[in-house]
Amino acid sequence: MLITPDLRLDTRAVPFARRLAAFGDRPALLTRDGEVSYRDLADRVAQAARRLGPRRRLVLLAGANTVDALVTYLAALAAGHPVLLVPGDNAEAVRSLTDAYDPDVVAAPDRDGGWTLHERRAGSVHTLHEDLALLLSTSGTTGSPKLVRLSHDNVQANAESIATYLGIRPDDRAATTLPMHYCYGLSVINSHLLSGAGLVLTDLSVADPCFWDLLRARRATTFAGVPYTFDLLDRVGFADMDLPHLRYLTQAGGRLAPDRVTRYAGLGSRRGWDLFVMYGQTEATARMAYLPPERAAGRPRAIGIPVPGGSFRLEPHPDWPEPGTGELVYTGPNVMLGYAENPADLALGRTVGELRTGDIGRRAPDGLYEVVGRVSRFAKILGLRVDPERIESMLADRGITAYCAGDDDRLVVAAARSGVDAGHVRRLVVKECGLPPRSVHVHVLPELPRLASGKPDYRAVRDLTPTDAPLPTGPVDVARLCRLYAEVLDRPDATEDSTFTGLGGDSLSYVEMSLNLERTLGHLPPHWHTLPIRELLQAPGREPRKAAKALRTLDTSIALRAFAIVCVVGSHIPVFHIKGGAHLLLAVAGFNLARFHLTSAGRRERVRHARRSITRIVVPTMAWTALMLLLTEDYGLATLLLFESFLPPREGHVAPFWFIEVLVFLLLAVTALVAVPAVDRLERRHPFGLPMALAALALLTRYDVLGLRDRIHLPSAFVVPWLFALGWAAAKASTVRQRLLVTGAALLTVPGFFSGEPAREALIMAGFVLLVWVPSLPSPGPVNRVAGLLAGSSLYIYVVHWQVYPRVDQFSGWLALVASLAAGVAYAAVAARVARGLPVLPPLLRRARA
Known part of the structure; x- marks a missing residue:
């Protein structure tokens, strides 16, 4: 057929x-x-x-x-x-x-x-x-x-x-x-x-x-x-x-x-x-x-x-x-x-x-x-076919002379001693062949083993005794667990806040890590692979009162903004694949618009506040884009004018600022609406009903009821407004019935938006449910401060990360994530000082000292 x-x-x-x-x-x-x-x-x-x-x-x-x-x-x-x-x-x-x-x-x-x-x-x-x-x-x-x-x-x-x-x-x-x-x-x-x-x-x-x-x-x-x-x-x-x-x-x-x-x-x-x-x-x-x-x-x-x-x-x-x-x-x-x-x-x-x-x-x-x-030197290790000659060639290109041999369970690398660091060699090999770090054994030798003929003695290489550092012993505390994670996952940057999945653990290292944890702790905590290392040691009998004193509360919208921007940047690098952050931010933006701009203030004041908010988005975005337009070839005029996502897509290119362009479009549209006296009065009379009606209207493009996608390019700004409107409605829901209604609307309309990506849709729905039903979250003070800093800088992080992470992720994806977040925070500080007409350098120096 x-x-x-x-x-x-x-x-x-x-x-x-x-x-x-x-x-x-x-x-x-x-x-x-x-x-x-x-x-x-x-x-x-x-x-x-x-x-x-x-x-x-x-x-x-x-x-x-x-x-x-x-x-x-x-x-x-x-x-x-x-x-x-x-x-x-x-x-x-x-x-x-x-x-x-x-x-x-x-x-x-x-x-x-x-x-x-x-x-x-x-x-x-x-x-x-x-x-x-x-x-x-x-x-x-x-x-x-x-x-x-x-x-x-x-x-x-x-x-x-x-x-x-x-x-x-x-x-x-x-x-x-x-x-x-x-x-x-x-x-x-x-x-x-x-x-x-x-x-x-x-x-x-x-x-x-x-x-x-x-x-x-x-x-x-x-x-x-x-x-x-x-x-x-x-x-x-x-x-x-x-x-x-x-x-x-x-x-x-x-x-x-x-x-x-x-x-x-x-x-x-x-x-x-x-x-x-x-x-x-x-x-x-x-x-x-x-x-x-x-x-x-x-x-x-x-x-x-x-x-x-x-x-x-x-x-x-x-x-x-x-x-x-x-x-x-x-x-x-x-x-x-x-x-x-x-x-x-x-x-x-x-x-x-x-x-x-x-x-x-x-x-x-x-x-x-x-x-x-086997006839050839190819090895199949943990189900992966590995070419030792290719690894030797890769190391030779980096000035490292080495012989490689493998069996069913491990790859053995013998490197000539000349200031070579075994850990560095292991990381190069792991990146090249995709094996888990603990399956790659590196030996730095004074002289590489050779046969009488002068050819490499690969049997001798294969028979080298593993020389990995012994797994840490001693009292079971956070430091020991961090060392254990560092050894098994080859992540010396493991800290008490690290998790198995966050450190890049996968199915190949799951068994070894779980066995060592169980041996160390005497039991295996439920869902241990998602828990921070410090939580693995929390005693069941911890006093609730003491724990409560250590916690404060964090506004849910702030927590979601901080979480979402980290997800967005981390998934773009990518160091993980937690998608849906940008669309969740749209719902949060609608929520915050309703909370902070659609207040009891007069119509003109409402409009003035909204215009100021839009300006605070547009100006730093265009300033950065203009600078990058001069220094790089990353952007064009359409990007500078925040109009790129409205144009038909180009081959091999995605509008990097689509989220900001959509957000500005929606804020301008709502501002224009409430500037009309009749609409302003309608919103005050039906603060929940108006955004719900707008969300229902926006479903025409969400589900493409009119079949526009087959005839024209339909920008995201015309596809996603229903999320923004539901966030607006969530902020105005004042009764249990209204909260149930807006929650049900989200749970019914988000599924299917990202075909084949249920996790992405689940993240958006979970964040929305939190936004509606949980006004604040328990959180330690330090987390509050970090979350507040990230949430307040989320726009700037989004703007600058496109230029930061590609220049850093070749060294480390996680470093690229940290660098992107730090650069965004720094740009936010600069923008704030410029907006106030104050010198830029002193606060940056103070932040650096802090």
């Missing part, structure tokens, strides 16, 4: 991406907030395909487990556009591959968390082979320009093969536990959509209790895991969970220890689900072999049999003289076209006919294949 008539009939495409509508109203995508049927998905894919156009272009897609990313991926496959799939959470990989391959279209989240197609040109500057469908980095080398070229037939054939041996049924539902850009995670998506099964879209870790709530709520029947996933499953008590809909688990991405295979196969047999252990490589699109579930318990060391349509042969290897062994060579319709190392290679057709896996294997008498060694 052709999903769009605009496509030429002779355009090569991936068949299953064109046949989505055939599954009708069956659920295709399931999230925490709703479902998308196959029919609806096909419509969205068709719309995106029309946007991509009938002329083949190279599409770079920032992969993510979201509806937007998946729709774009399927649209490109269906329309015949080759997709270069990169990790959406790795800005450096996106930048480097964009520079290396010059894509015609870049599909990625924008700075404000939306989804954009940056069409860099109408056609293509590349010669794209007619068979080319997909370009993937091998796992663990996502920033490398060396890519795997996959054809339409590769993608289709491997999806069909996997669906066959797993027996995927239309009523199956797979949770997306792996990244979309990783070939294993992508194979889950392809095989289930081919079969008409459902995908439970999530980026939650199996270590998160919310993942299991979602799994049960959406009746998921399967999920996929790499070896480390099974460490997490042990940690969270998976064996005792009640999962009545679970039908099978799949495992790939590296060797799972035989005892673990035996144990999970036995567990599945008792609980009524199967374990599929699988073997594959990106060069084979995904899978080459699988171990039939009934053989797993008795043959846990085997990789199994070839997938349907594939076959193995053993090529004798001189370094492995053992009879019956040889390099595994795979043949099948899923074998890649070949590699690409530069854009010219995109014109190539098939350059390989079979795949040399680099693994030494043997075929046992029972017909099952086993892997007994």
Whole structure:
């Protein structure tokens, strides 16, 4: 079934991406907030395909487990556009591959968390082979320009093969536990959509209790895991969970220890689900072999049999003289076209006919294949494929001579002693390959180990004894816990206010951190990964009276402004992904407008106060923009005039000051309204009813009832006013009934605004509920002062951070966040002094001394 008539009939495409509508109203995508049927998905894919156009272009897609990313991926496959799939959470990989391959279209989240197609040109500057469908980095080398070229037939054939041996049924539902850009995670998506099964879209870790709530709520029947996933499953008590809909688990991405295979196969047999252990490589699109579930318990060391349509042969290897062994060579319709190392290679057709896996294997008498060694130096560590030669080259570029070797659990780096700092080397390696810090062992040696021939002795490197500093011991206090966090996460900046997630902890370091914490504390506090270190030690019997004395109260709107601006800047860098701050600030702005300007003062005074407030926003913004216009190429005249977001979007560009432009527009509109005597009287007579009526009117553009988006560019200033109006109404709600009404309006209208981003919508709704129902929050005095400083400087932080963080985040994202906040606070102080006609330098010096 052709999903769009605009496509030429002779355009090569991936068949299953064109046949989505055939599954009708069956659920295709399931999230925490709703479902998308196959029919609806096909419509969205068709719309995106029309946007991509009938002329083949190279599409770079920032992969993510979201509806937007998946729709774009399927649209490109269906329309015949080759997709270069990169990790959406790795800005450096996106930048480097964009520079290396010059894509015609870049599909990625924008700075404000939306989804954009940056069409860099109408056609293509590349010669794209007619068979080319997909370009993937091998796992663990996502920033490398060396890519795997996959054809339409590769993608289709491997999806069909996997669906066959797993027996995927239309009523199956797979949770997306792996990244979309990783070939294993992508194979889950392809095989289930081919079969008409459902995908439970999530980026939650199996270590998160919310993942299991979602799994049960959406009746998921399967999920996929790499070896480390099974460490997490042990940690969270998976064996005792009640999962009545679970039908099978799949495992790939590296060797799972035989005892673990035996144990999970036995567990599945008792609980009524199967374990599929699988073997594959990106060069084979995904899978080459699988171990039939009934053989797993008795043959846990085997990789199994070839997938349907594939076959193995053993090529004798001189370094492995053992009879019956040889390099595994795979043949099948899923074998890649070949590699690409530069854009010219995109014109190539098939350059390989079979795949040399680099693994030494043997075929046992029972017909099952086993892997007994490796030919090349590539290592698969915690499921990530790591190229030691690439790491050595990276270190050499920085003047560090080193040898690297790895096994299933760790990467060992031996560096020549010449003033080299082991911690610095480890941080470079961690950034390069994406491994958790505790899996990288660095040894600084007087002389690097070599064989008699003078060649590197990698076996000696691999056998080096770990020399990590011992984990801290002694009395359990905050300082010891900070040292523990610093050691495990390699974050010497850990403080008592740090959290596991705030310090960059992830699923790979979750197990080790939780084990060490439990050993140190004697128990594991609930939700420990979100608690500041100091709170881990709080005794259950702490006296309430003493605690109360240490707390004061903080105005909720101030707390939300401070929180939101930190979220905005931190997500732009990004050091975390807490989105929704700017839209929450719009609601707070409406709230504060009502509180501070729509008072009992006379109409003219109201207008005068509002004008002054607008001036305090516009003048410092334009002053900074004018300065940057002179010193940099960051801005243009439209930015200076605060009008850029009202213009049609340009290729690859997002208006940086859209929030300020929207805010100024809304403030001007409300000021103009209340300047009219009749409206002023109406507002005084119906202080709650007027903003609620305006919010209802604004829903016409929020839901695009008139279909304007299909005909014209609809700026944010015309889409988001309902949030501002609801904030205004919240400030004027004087009864429980009114507060319930405005809360209900927010909870009903925010969901769905950011498709596929429930966390973002949840943040906005949670902040709004606090704004309506909780006038103040308990807070220590120091927090009050910091929050007040950040809230008061939030406009200035927003204005200056665009120039600050790009110049600092190359050293540290967290430093970039602190620098952006500090620069905004400093600019606020300058603006305040200038506004009063006072010298600027003295207060800045006083702040610096403080």
